[in-house]
Amino acid sequence: MCAQQKRVTIKDVARLAKVSKGTVDRVIHNRGEVSEESRAKVMEVIEQLGYKPNMYASLLASKREYKIVALIPEFSEGEFWELMQRGISKAAREYAEFNVDIETLCFDQFSLNSFEHATARLLVELPAAVLIAPSFKSLTAQFVEQLRINGIPFAYVDSKIDDSDYLSFFGMPLFESGYLGADLLVGRQAAEEVAYFRIHRPEDTANTTAIRREGFFSYMREFYPQCKIYSQFLLPYDQESNEQILDLFFEKHPHIQHLITFNSRAFILADYLKKRVLDNKILVGYDMLESNIACLREGVITYLITQRIENQGYEGIKSLCDKLLFHNDPPKLNNYMSMDILTRYNVNYY
Amino acid sequence: MCAQQKRVTIKDVARLAKVSKGTVDRVIHNRGEVSEESRAKVMEVIEQLGYKPNMYASLLASKREYKIVALIPEFSEGEFWELMQRGISKAAREYAEFNVDIETLCFDQFSLNSFEHATARLLVELPAAVLIAPSFKSLTAQFVEQLRINGIPFAYVDSKIDDSDYLSFFGMPLFESGYLGADLLVGRQAAEEVAYFRIHRPEDTANTTAIRREGFFSYMREFYPQCKIYSQFLLPYDQESNEQILDLFFEKHPHIQHLITFNSRAFILADYLKKRVLDNKILVGYDMLESNIACLREGVITYLITQRIENQGYEGIKSLCDKLLFHNDPPKLNNYMSMDILTRYNVNYY
DNA sequence: CTGAAAGCGCTAACAG
DNA sequence: CTGTTAGCGCTTTCAG
Numbered sequence A, B: 001m002c003a004q005q006k007r008v009t010i011k012d013v014a015r016l017a018k019v020s021k022g023t024v025d026r027v028i029h030n031r032g033e034v035s036e037e038s039r040a041k042v043m044e045v046i047e048q049l050g051y052k053p054n055m056y057a058s059l060l061a062s063k064r065e066y067k068i069v070a071l072i073p074e075f076s077e078g079e080f081w082e083l084m085q086r087g088i089s090k091a092a093r094e095y096a097e098f099n100v101d102i103e104t105l106c107f108d109q110f111s112l113n114s115f116e117h118a119t120a121r122l123l124v125e126l127p128a129a130v131l132i133a134p135s136f137k138s139l140t141a142q143f144v145e146q147l148r149i150n151g152i153p154f155a156y157v158d159s160k161i162d163d164s165d166y167l168s169f170f171g172m173p174l175f176e177s178g179y180l181g182a183d184l185l186v187g188r189q190a191a192e193e194v195a196y197f198r199i200h201r202p203e204d205t206a207n208t209t210a211i212r213r214e215g216f217f218s219y220m221r222e223f224y225p226q227c228k229i230y231s232q233f234l235l236p237y238d239q240e241s242n243e244q245i246l247d248l249f250f251e252k253h254p255h256i257q258h259l260i261t262f263n264s265r266a267f268i269l270a271d272y273l274k275k276r277v278l279d280n281k282i283l284v285g286y287d288m289l290e291s292n293i294a295c296l297r298e299g300v301i302t303y304l305i306t307q308r309i310e311n312q313g314y315e316g317i318k319s320l321c322d323k324l325l326f327h328n329d330p331p332k333l334n335n336y337m338s339m340d341i342l343t344r345y346n347v348n349y350y
Numbered sequence C: 001c002t003g004a005a006a007g008c009g010c011t012a013a014c015a016g
Numbered sequence D: 001c002t003g004t005t006a007g008c009g010c011t012t013t014c015a016g
Helices: A010-017 A021-028 A036-049 A055-061 A080-096 A112-125 A137-149 A174-186 A208-223 A239-252 A266-275 A290-298 A309-326 B010-017 B021-028 B036-049 B055-061 B080-096 B112-125 B137-149 B174-186 B208-223 B239-252 B266-275 B290-298 B309-326
Strands: A066-073 A100-107 A129-132 A154-157 A168-171 A193-199 A228-234 A258-261 A282-286 A303-306 A334-336 A340-342 B066-073 B100-107 B129-132 B154-157 B168-171 B193-199 B228-234 B258-261 B282-286 B303-306 B334-336 B340-342
Touching (some): A010 A021, A055 B055, A066 A080, A066 A112, A100 A112, A100 A309, A112 A137, A129 A309, A154 A309, A168 A309, A174 A208, A174 A282, A174 A303, A266 A290, B066 B080, B066 B309, B080 B309, B100 B112, B112 B137, B129 B309, B154 B309, B174 B208, B174 B258, B193 B208
Parallel strands (some): A193 A258, A258 A282, B066 B100, B193 B228, B193 B258
16 A cells, blocks of 8 residues: 655666666775765765665675684683674674674683783784783773774773774673672671672783773762671682682671672672572672672572673674774774673573 | 585576476465476475575565564553564564564553454454463453464463464563572571562463562572562552552561562552661562663662563564564473673663 | 566675 | 676576
């Protein structure tokens, strides 16, 4: 019934601009070899008709191939970065049919050296675009400068280096996530003392947890300035030492009930609490690692603040592909993803 | 470097099966007119080569058109169903280029009659597929039986009628959402009395809130069997009456602190609390209506349990389109979406 | 029942 | 600089 608006095609444009399809194609992909006159005319007609190229026809006809590499920390099963990789893989599957090949390049997030090696290797490959999880600040800055020189577009996930002209960023609003953590910890149950636990990192690290910590302190200063806040360093992998450290800590602070970690390893603390049967604690942590989830289910972790990490990887790659394939810029430069609150009662459907 | 696996095309299949492209196409879309012999041969080759049709080429060549209608309750701006419509519209935009036309048909969720009218109108249109938000149980059952007879695939959003052969369902796990609501309400702060507020609905309503209520009671029985639970009916649109009702209620229960609504209208209660400056309450509600969000931001609503309602509409339509266009069945029949917990501190990034 | 042929909208040589 | 032409992989007539 309704006047079926026929899709306007390159042929229509050609006809109305009084040139051939070939010329229209040339101006669309501005690959030169067109007189300014024709060019202007074609652009005008395109504007007028609201011509949008049919991507499927385009992809079908072209034999373009793109290589994208994702640069992220190496990981074992169940770790934070595995989730990121899943999103990347998902995007990889989706864009495979568009002839884009996505490769993940990993480095040791505790070694500057390893990062440098990785970036060097990457630069010789000259990929069409790069996704970066910037673990080290100044090294990343140097690296993206190289990308810029080579005209390679790049996007950030997890965190970002502010003054580089990245295509897009996908991550959690860190300050706010610390603020939220504080509220979940003490918002409905005023506390006289709280403790947070941290992990030592090398210098130059793009320390996401530091900003989170600031958010936490900001909340505490605002609402509970009198609350005592203790901090304690833990080791990332050495369980035994951690037990000693924690024994000492809880000996010294036997009444402390409210605990929080700003990194993704809340399970270290949770495992300790289980072992010592300290079950009157409130523990807030971040990120849905398998081990964290398990502790959440048992009720040892009270809240987990998390995000769809997979989405970050997925959307990051997507933004690069859309740029490459369709010349589409992402709707937003900085994409702060939602902070999801997980408890034992909603985790199963997440 | 790597042996570029050429995509296997219909031509390859035709060649190896010693038939023409036309015949291959006929068996792929099993539209008959093929001898059993050719058919078998072609199938065999397809299997062997792992042939997958190129959907873009297919869409490009074909002039198929599909009409899908979405049957949902009518809504004003800011209401629950508007969010659903947004997801539907998003999908509509995405699939427009595949020549699928998506129309939304609304009915009055408080009127059986209106629903019957809508379904009748829908059935004469004979759309290619239908998305249903089943407000009324037996009427929906009758309706989908008609769809079944006509071979029209359909999907449910929000809630479902169990024993109908729907293509997919997208919604919240209702029982669990009630359970979670209870935990947020009293889990960290034992209560002696709590109250929930409800809205009257016609008979036959697919009452999502009823199941939610059950979840709530289940939690309370399990953890706080001694807690007193009061209930109070409110009216969906009559603010003045509600004020009287609530004045009476809080006169009778002056000490009650923990309040919950299982429908999406927590803002009714919140507005009342604001007006009477009752600011020592904990209020848990569902769904992120604009008005709820506003109250959450002000701290009058403590927690909002919600889901990406837009996603339900989007995914529901998507599952129908994928079926129609690509003959893909959805990965899961029942898709329970995550229950997201919103507080004033994470709502801004949702 | 089957094959041949003409596109779908776009790209990419290739003459001119 | 520009028009022409031959496909990309698939669908859809239309003879036979």
